[in-house]
Amino acid sequence: MNSLIELNKMGLCQMLQAIESGSCDTEALINTCFDRIDVRELEVGAWHIKRTREEYLSEYRGNKSFYDQSLLKGLPFGVKDIIDTEEMMTEMGSPIHIGRQPVEDASCVALIRAAGGIVLGKTVTTEFAYFKPGKTKNPADLERTPGGSSSGSAAAIADSMVPMALGSQTAASVIRPAAYCGAIGYVGSRGEFSLRGGQPLAQSLDSLGLLARRVEDIQLLRAVLLRQTASIYNHQSTAPKCVLVCHGESVGETSAAMKKAMDNAIEILKSQGVKVIELDAGGRIKEMVNHHINIMSWEVCRNLVIESFHKEKLSEPLAALMEQGLSMDRKDYVTSLDATQVCRDWLWSYALEADVILAPSAPDIAPLGHDATGAPHMSRPWQAMGLPVINVPGMKDQNDVPLGLQLIGKVRDDDMLLEYANWMMPLIN
Amino acid sequence: MNSLIELNKMGLCQMLQAIESGSCDTEALINTCFDRIDVRELEVGAWHIKRTREEYLSEYRGNKSFYDQSLLKGLPFGVKDIIDTEEMMTEMGSPIHIGRQPVEDASCVALIRAAGGIVLGKTVTTEFAYFKPGKTKNPADLERTPGGSSSGSAAAIADSMVPMALGSQTAASVIRPAAYCGAIGYVGSRGEFSLRGGQPLAQSLDSLGLLARRVEDIQLLRAVLLRQTASIYNHQSTAPKCVLVCHGESVGETSAAMKKAMDNAIEILKSQGVKVIELDAGGRIKEMVNHHINIMSWEVCRNLVIESFHKEKLSEPLAALMEQGLSMDRKDYVTSLDATQVCRDWLWSYALEADVILAPSAPDIAPLGHDATGAPHMSRPWQAMGLPVINVPGMKDQNDVPLGLQLIGKVRDDDMLLEYANWMMPLIN
Numbered sequence: 001m002n003s004l005i006e007l008n009k010m011g012l013c014q015m016l017q018a019i020e021s022g023s024c025d026t027e028a029l030i031n032t033c034f035d036r037i038d039v040r041e042l043e044v045g046a047w048h049i050k051r052t053r054e055e056y057l058s059e060y061r062g063n064k065s066f067y068d069q070s071l072l073k074g075l076p077f078g079v080k081d082i083i084d085t086e087e088m089m090t091e092m093g094s095p096i097h098i099g100r101q102p103v104e105d106a107s108c109v110a111l112i113r114a115a116g117g118i119v120l121g122k123t124v125t126t127e128f129a130y131f132k133p134g135k136t137k138n139p140a141d142l143e144r145t146p147g148g149s150s151s152g153s154a155a156a157i158a159d160s161m162v163p164m165a166l167g168s169q170t171a172a173s174v175i176r177p178a179a180y181c182g183a184i185g186y187v188g189s190r191g192e193f194s195l196r197g198g199q200p201l202a203q204s205l206d207s208l209g210l211l212a213r214r215v216e217d218i219q220l221l222r223a224v225l226l227r228q229t230a231s232i233y234n235h236q237s238t239a240p241k242c243v244l245v246c247h248g249e250s251v252g253e254t255s256a257a258m259k260k261a262m263d264n265a266i267e268i269l270k271s272q273g274v275k276v277i278e279l280d281a282g283g284r285i286k287e288m289v290n291h292h293i294n295i296m297s298w299e300v301c302r303n304l305v306i307e308s309f310h311k312e313k314l315s316e317p318l319a320a321l322m323e324q325g326l327s328m329d330r331k332d333y334v335t336s337l338d339a340t341q342v343c344r345d346w347l348w349s350y351a352l353e354a355d356v357i358l359a360p361s362a363p364d365i366a367p368l369g370h371d372a373t374g375a376p377h378m379s380r381p382w383q384a385m386g387l388p389v390i391n392v393p394g395m396k397d398q399n400d401v402p403l404g405l406q407l408i409g410k411v412r413d414d415d416m417l418l419e420y421a422n423w424m425m426p427l428i429n
Numbered sequence: 430m431n432s433l434i435e436l437n438k439m440g441l442c443q444m445l446q447a448i449e450s451g452s453c454d455t456e457a458l459i460n461t462c463f464d465r466i467d468v469r470e471l472e473v474g475a476w477h478i479k480r481t482r483e484e485y486l487s488e489y490r491g492n493k494s495f496y497d498q499s500l501l502k503g504l505p506f507g508v509k510d511i512i513d514t515e516e517m518m519t520e521m522g523s524p525i526h527i528g529r530q531p532v533e534d535a536s537c538v539a540l541i542r543a544a545g546g547i548v549l550g551k552t553v554t555t556e557f558a559y560f561k562p563g564k565t566k567n568p569a570d571l572e573r574t575p576g577g578s579s580s581g582s583a584a585a586i587a588d589s590m591v592p593m594a595l596g597s598q599t600a601a602s603v604i605r606p607a608a609y610c611g612a613i614g615y616v617g618s619r620g621e622f623s624l625r626g627g628q629p630l631a632q633s634l635d636s637l638g639l640l641a642r643r644v645e646d647i648q649l650l651r652a653v654l655l656r657q658t659a660s661i662y663n664h665q666s667t668a669p670k671c672v673l674v675c676h677g678e679s680v681g682e683t684s685a686a687m688k689k690a691m692d693n694a695i696e697i698l699k700s701q702g703v704k705v706i707e708l709d710a711g712g713r714i715k716e717m718v719n720h721h722i723n724i725m726s727w728e729v730c731r732n733l734v735i736e737s738f739h740k741e742k743l744s745e746p747l748a749a750l751m752e753q754g755l756s757m758d759r760k761d762y763v764t765s766l767d768a769t770q771v772c773r774d775w776l777w778s779y780a781l782e783a784d785v786i787l788a789p790s791a792p793d794i795a796p797l798g799h800d801a802t803g804a805p806h807m808s809r810p811w812q813a814m815g816l817p818v819i820n821v822p823g824m825k826d827q828n829d830v831p832l833g834l835q836l837i838g839k840v841r842d843d844d845m846l847l848e849y850a851n852w853m854m855p856l857i858n
Contacts, residue, residue: 100532100533101532102532103529103530103531103532104529104735105735107731107732107734107735110734110735110738111734114734114738191632191633191766193731194629194632194728194731194732194734195629195632196628196629196732196734199625200623200624200625203620203623203624204620225731226731226759227730227731227755228759299623301656302536302622302623302654302655302656303536303623303625305536305539305540305543305623305625306533306534306536306539309539309543326656330655330657334841337620337841338841412763412766412767
């Protein structure tokens with residue numbers, strides 16, 4: 001059993017390397033994922049729908065020669081249940097869509113499947129990727145929320161049930177659950193990946209997310225999604241020359257534990273010879289929180305149209321968000337859109353020298369309880385600006401509960417962002 | 430029969446006003462659309478799938494009290510067949526998706542239906558809204574192409590088969606068919622409307638389109654899609670103070686007939702006291718054509734993923750576009766994305782004074798033949814910059830074949846663009 005736990009904790013590239021080197025058998029790796037799920041799923045609740053072990057192995061064995069020759073070898077991935085899958089329902093955490101069977105795979109799912117991944121199941125999402133939680137608990141502390149909305153994907157990764165999972169972020173829906181559960185969560189620059197087949201929430205904010213346990217796995221999956229040459233070896237890792245620090249106070253309150261984690265990270269960066277400069281935003285980043293809320297309010301009720309006709313089946317917070325959006329003045333929406341561009345241009349001209357920004361992923365560790373998914377405001381500014389972001393796990397509070405730090409990159413500079421994260425990850429672990 | 434032809438030629442608002450005033454019966458208007466289709470569809474071929482008159486009237490009569498109290502009174506609309514409809518298949522002009530039945534309506538369809546519109550049918554699209562033509566012929570001259578990709582929607586509007594239709598534009602897919610057929614075609618600012626349930630082609634370029642016969646109808650439908658207060662009366666019309674003219678030569682060659690149409694329009698503007706300034710872009714707009722092609726090439730093969738696995742069922746031009754995108758260097762893609770922003774900022778700072786841009790919608794009238802849909806380059810620059818655009822019909826060559834002029838607005842300034850178009854439309858008709 002011990003050796004099995006070791007296997008399932010490996011990263012995706014590590015698993016694939018073990019298969020290539022012959023030190024590990026694909027079915028053993030698949031089985032170790034199912035073993036972990038068997039032991040933990042009843043408590044963690046990461047999965048909304050999933051294949052049984054038998055169904056999975058039957059798919060793998062039935063197409064063994066394809067999978068064995070493929071990049072991803074038939075290893076399992078989880079798909080947030082707002083992303084369409086041809087072979088499984090997509091119910092979006094809502095009673096409105098019970099039994100909804102999409103016609104085809106989302107592009108991201110199709111690409112990972114074509115690269116040899118197998119969908120193990122659909123991971124729990126909050127209602128339409130907004131606030132109302134699903135059944136998932138935080139695997140690091142079952143009394144706590146896993147965060148949302150990519151709750152199941154973050155929990156499944158952090159609990160080593162699968163080595164890769166898909167999520168999405170409109171406000172904080174990848175970074176926050178990744179931070180709370182202790183997973184790597186990467187959100188692409190706005191527009192970077194096809195969102196075909198993913199349920200849109202707000203077209204000016206939605207981004208695809210990837211969750212994994214090692215940065216190199218994110219680099220591999222990013223190449224798969226961009227249909228670029230993908231390798232399981234030798235992923236780039238680069239030290240930033242200069243990091244711009246955005247303390248939580250620029251956005252809102254952060255806990256003492258988070259402040260300490262940020263201080264520790266800054267010390268580590270300095271000890272590595274990285275120049276650290278502090279962001280003095282003069283309220284500009286905090287303003288982005290409200291602009292983000294304006295944009296989201298306006299757009300959600302114009303995307304979730306069918307759903308808005310079933311008000312009785314919507315949660316109170318989602319119905320309230322829709323009401324807000326419907327009564328908004330369009331001028332305020334356009335003003336907020338403009339403001340995000342102005343702030344983005346200001347930010348990177350302010351810190352011409354900086355390669356990347358370091359900021360808290362959330363105000364604190366995951367809050368206790370399962371009625372809410374924690375505060376999203378630490379992500380809203382970056383998401384409003386459409387920047388690529390990655391949660392780098394590793395820091396913990398005195399009780400060993402994860403504290404997440406995010407690295408934020410320049411628009412479309414996702415590859416460098418991942419290289420910096422790949423460099424930083426071992427230093428804080 | 431003459432009075433029927435008059436009825437079906439009315440604009441949407443005119444029809445609705447006639448119903449409200451009691452001067453016209455809803456069923457008479459519905460019947461006049463079907464009468465026109467009965468007479469012309471065999472030749473024009475605007476429809477891929479459609480309801481019969483009996484099916485339509487049964488839907489209308491079955492929910493008569495809802496429709497009679499609704500804004501759109503049960504009048505028919507056409508939906509480009511890359512936009513999902515719950516009650517009809519969406520086959521996207523491709524053999525790959527024969528029989529494809531979507532799970533739910535696209536948001537735009539759901540909103541028009543909720544406002545009391547009834548889907549008369551799915552209009553012909555080129556293959557995946559790219560180049561390979563469907564069966565549609567130009568109703569103004571059956572020997573000519575209707576343009577693409579929203580071929581059926583433009584033809585159905587221009588031929589007075591329905592008073593409203595949905596389209597989409599990634600390159601020139603609304604403006605060009607609208608110009609060729611003689612319809613109004615409006616393309617929203619990038620991000621303006623929800624694209625949920627519309628087949629994405631290139632996420633950085635795709636926009637929803639609306640087609641109708643009068644600008645006020647577009648204003649009405651825009652309000653419906655934005656869930657704003659919509660009225661069938663008193664739509665705003667505003668004279669621009671200053672118009673920036675972009676002659677076709679800034680993008681490519683234009684015909685003598687188009688040059689004359691532009692000159693005529695400029696004379697009309699001047700005679701109305703509008704200040705006209707000429708764009709000297711120094712090659713900047715022409716460069717946008719290639720940047721647009723780069724962006725589209727990169728993104729299409731990453732959206733049409735499932736389809737790319739059925740190469741044998743793709744047209745040669747689409748397969749070639751995908752090949753190009755797959756072999757591209759990502760740097761060229763990002764460079765092109767950046768260039769569009771730079772050009773957009775330059776454009777409006779160059780002409781601070783200008784309210785709107787006037788340019789040819791296409792190089793010429795619709796070309797003869799049905800093997801291709803005409804050249805899209807007159808639209809590529811504006812689409813690359815994400816600007817709102819409207820084709821204003823009315824000009825014709827010496828043989829009475831339509832010549833389209835486009836008005837191009839500032840980002841998210843769609844309401845003013847429509848007011849300028851509403852002012853200009855009667856002047857050139």
